[in-house]
Amino acid sequence: MDIADIVLQTIYDLIAKYNGASLEQINDELIIKGLELGFLDLLKKEYTDLTPLLMGYFDYDYQTELFTIKKEFYEPHRCETPHQVLFTQLPAADGKRTSDHHLR
8 A cells, every 4th residue: 555545544534423623633543553564654745635535435524524536436345444435446527436545
């Protein structure tokens, strides 16, 4: 799993767990994950602005200021936890379906 997969899976898990997440919650969770897995420096370099990534993969509610999972992109697979989704099987942010999607 590369950093892009970890970032997307972390964001998805957080949103699924709380049925929505704010930008602050997402940033906090990614910092924790970056510290735990030792890639915080790389995370800071590659994701200085999460907004384009978040807007491409998730819905944003301007009233609640929460990101939620896009319904048209939600394709759960059999996983150990009910909210875990394999992002390599989801369509890219541009809507094109791919079985090996990466952000780079």
